[in-house]
């Protein structure tokens with residue numbers, strides 16, 4: 001057993017990534033760390049978001065830490081409040097509460113090469129010194145709004161799905177929802193129940209599979225609690241389903257056409273032949289955009305008080321919106337379900353070796369080494385950085401892989417008596433050049449796909465272009481030889 005570590009570590013964010021990092025650090029004998037969190041409580045996405053209908057769109061038993069299974073999920077697709085409660089319970093049970101600094105936004109970190117230390121600055125102007133910084137800030141926070149004229153001229157209420165406005169009662173209102181992707185498919189059925197009239201503006205249709213939500217009875221949950229092997233079996237089953245999604249997003253894989261056929265069949269089952277059916281049928285490959293699941297989105301579109309207009313937003317006026325095709329729609333409320341600026345590295349300032357700025361280093365095409373490190377930023381790691389997520393496994397699986405690698409590197413660094421690690425630029429270049437040859441293999445990285453996954457440079461900086469087995473193999477090979485050591 002090695003001596004307790006003296007490394008001072010800052011973790012930025014107390015969402016699933018920050019909690020997984022804290023857990024791994026404690027497991028490996030690192031106890032001098034602080035988890036900085038802007039919000040009042042841990043939970044990340046699941047604490048910050050509260051729109052109606054918000055639920056996990058992957059199977060709940062797969063959306064858990066491997067070391068903290070949750071026999072108490074009340075359904076196979078858990079809702080936001082349950083996931084938030086689970087994560088907050090995990091924070092406590094992992095022993096992380098004393099490490100979390102809520103209400104503390106990090107605004108800047110800067111590396112001092114002469115002493116191999118990071119100075120961290122909070123919004124309140126407080127500074128502190130750390131040896132290591134681990135960014136667990138998540139990648140879906142900064143709302144993305146459509147770039148159209150007149151957005152601020154609207155005289156009614158408007159908001160982005162990420163900051164739900166509970167003060168406005170939608171009962172009897174004319175509502176326009178801009179967007180028809182992940183958050184819209186959850187919000188539309190709920191708003192449709194309240195609004196006098198709801199118009200959904202859809203720029204492009206998404207692949208949607210039936211969700212098949214099932215409530216777990218108390219008896220079943222008792223069984224999960226009493227027989228962990230049964231729970232593990234369910235978990236394995238749910239993970240297997242996730243791996244099918246990866247195959248379905250692989251160009252040329254038979255499962256892609258199977259998924260597309262299944263999704264089209266579902267459309268045909270719910271929506272009668274005609275304009276609406278044509279409008280919601282995608283013309284891209286499955287997986288070009290995030291595959292969605294919903295049991296109630298298509299039925300909501302069939303309601304008398306709901307219209308789907310298959311065109312983008314053209315303009316916002318004081319009275320409502322004008323579609324890209326020039327149709328004016330009067331509205332009392334506009335709700336933007338238009339996504340996030342993913343990987344928004346400008347959310348706080350990171351200054352590395354020689355004054356190198358993270359925003360500039362990332363540019364418009366973010367890259368990292370194995371999703372966790374970047375040259376020029378010694379002892380700075382991403383819990384989930386560019387291309388640091390794998391599609392065929394749950395978020396938590398990749399996350400745990402990444403933080404195990406990071407903490408393993410810190411162990412090796414300490415054992416060697418080194419003060420800092422910086423990924424070798426030539427390995428980073430080689431790694432990213434290899435990745436460039438892989439994107440085309442997947443619908444989300446292929447030139448045929450226009451989505452927020454893929455940027456103008458033809459890179460798709462979000463997902464790892466491969467399966468978890470390949471990613472895990474790369475990570476298992478990680479060691480000090482890949483880093484410059486000071």
Ligand SMILES: Cc1cc2nc3c(=O)[nH]c(=O)nc-3n(C[C@H](O)[C@H](O)[C@H](O)COP(=O)(O)OP(=O)(O)OC[C@H]3O[C@@H](n4cnc5c(N)ncnc54)[C@H](O)[C@@H]3O)c2cc1C
Nearest residue numbers: 013015016017037038044045056057105106137138140395
């Ligand atoms: C509405 C919504 C629904 C989603 N649904 C799913 C789903 O069903 N399945 C799925 O796999 N994924 C889903 N995701 C993706 C989801 O974000 C991840 O699964 C997961 O929550 C990310 O965990 P994280 O800890 O990396 O980031 P987050 O959960 O985003 O947590 C990051 C934390 O960092 C804090 N933070 C950020 N910047 C700073 C700063 N400068 N200083 C201090 N604190 C900071 C934030 O306040 C936040 O608490 C969803 C995302 C959103 C937005």
